[in-house]
Amino acid sequence: MDFYIKTGCLDLAQTLEGGQCFRWRRGEDGCWTGFSGPRFLKLRQERDGAVLLGAAEEDMPYWENYFDCGTDYEAVIRQFSADETLRLASEENKGLRILRQEPFETLISFIISQNNNIPRIRGIIERLCETFGERTDAGFAFPSAERLARADEEALAPLRAGFRARYILDAARKVVGGEVRLGEIYGMDYEAGKAELKKIVGVGDKVADCVLLFAYHKTEAFPTDVWIKRIVAEYYKDGLPECMGCYKGIAQQYLFEYFRKHGDKLPER
DNA sequence: ACCCAGGGTAACT
């Protein structure tokens, strides 16, 4: 069956190519395909939203949550318009949604992201899935923590993840061993969730913020990568604007997209 | 050959 996602103006390109997820791609037919954890989905962009192609009805609540259909982004963008730079960035990306991704997949993905570029992150993750994920008709699922915890550095060598290999193993083992309880972080506040994630070797402030934002939807997280550092140094020397409120993470994603697209052509304030 | 990429750690002041 095909189902509409009716969440205003969901834009798949802005959402799926924005560097918050790494396993979606646009096919020859213009449709998007990808996985979230073990679940496969195909989507087609429409004028006002997206159509889920061939999804099982019992999976619809999962996908509606994944695409964050319950959040009023128009209201957030209205709030952001008090800051001129943020107004430009958010109006250009008003179809962008902060996904609610699988915690373990998000954790491993952003461990891989450190000191790395997006095309190579995608490549390492694809090899990770091909090597350790379950094969389905549509492709490979993201591997479970249990499967990765049984591997060693030698087994990870084909990924060419470099120094990140031992971080991946530490994460998988602490999750399986119960030392890091990913399921509990939903109910924790931002600081407690961050402390829980930073128990893992190779998870610092930035990776933890990405997981808190892109998996647990803790929108007060403000991941500061090299791009955001430049933007803050240029536009927000004296601190972030009040109008970001408790949605600093959403603002961060609008700014990331905006400046990554326009590069040097920074607009005047 | 050099610099950079959705950084973190350890070893320094």
Next chain:
DNA sequence: AGTTACCATGGG
């Protein structure tokens, strides 16, 4: 508490 070399890998 704040800096800095180093960490693998690949693309420009």
